[in-house]
Amino acid sequence: MRGDNSVGPYCKVGGEVANSIFFAYSNKGHEGYVGNSVIGEWCNLGADTNTSNLKNNYAPVKIWSHAAGRFVNTGQQFCGLMMGDHSKCGINTMFNTGTVVGVAANIFGAGFPRTFIPSFSWGGAAGFETFKLPKVTEVAERVMARRRLEYDAVEQTIMQHIFEATAKDRVWEKAIKNEE
Numbered sequence: 716m717r718g719d720n721s722v723g724p725y726c727k728v729g730g731e732v733a734n735s736i737f738f739a740y741s742n743k744g745h746e747g748y749v750g751n752s753v754i755g756e757w758c759n760l761g762a763d764t765n766t767s768n769l770k771n772n773y774a775p776v777k778i779w780s781h782a783a784g785r786f787v788n789t790g791q792q793f794c795g796l797m798m799g800d801h802s803k804c805g806i807n808t809m810f811n812t813g814t815v816v817g818v819a820a821n822i823f824g825a826g827f828p829r830t831f832i833p834s835f836s837w838g839g840a841a842g843f844e845t846f847k848l849p850k851v852t853e854v855a856e857r858v859m860a861r862r863r864l865e866y867d868a869v870e871q872t873i874m875q876h877i878f879e880a881t882a883k884d885r886v887w888e889k890a891i892k893n894e895e
Contacts, residue, residue, distance in 0.1 A: 752795035779831035833884035
């Protein structure tokens with residue numbers, strides 16, 4: 716780990732990490748590179764997860780803006796992964812430059828997933844489905860219990876609000892409704 720990181724309490728961070736922020740209770744305990752990234756609370760990066768933080772053409776990085784509802788230019792040459800609270804990724808996950816992952820997403824599988832992964836996504840480069848609230852709750856309860864903390868009613872209410880507020884981003888749900 717290089718000296719330009721901020722690591723929150725109760726994190727387990729190893730491998731190559733540069734110019735990144737890890738909020739409390741998040742883990743990246745294995746090899747793999749994370750650079751110029753912000754990792755929310757209760758995240759877990761599987762072994763050999765890698766983030767790109769520099770485009771091959773050295774152009775400024777564009778990232779997803781929730782406020783604008785589109786990708787916007789950061790004006791930055793270096794920008795890695797922005798990952799929301801309670802999100803996880805499996806072993807060997809590869810994130811392109813400027814990837815934004817929402818809250819409570821679970822990313823896995825071969826290949827590069829898209830550069831905007833909405834909250835409550837389950838899947839990877841092969842496609843996504845919705846990570847439904849009962850399963851999110853089940854995982855969060857297990858994860859927090861490992862640290863002797865409770866996934867209480869306040870946390871559940873916050874997650875319910877985020878689930879509803881981000882429904883518009885889960886485009887596959889619209890496709891399913893149109894088929895019905």
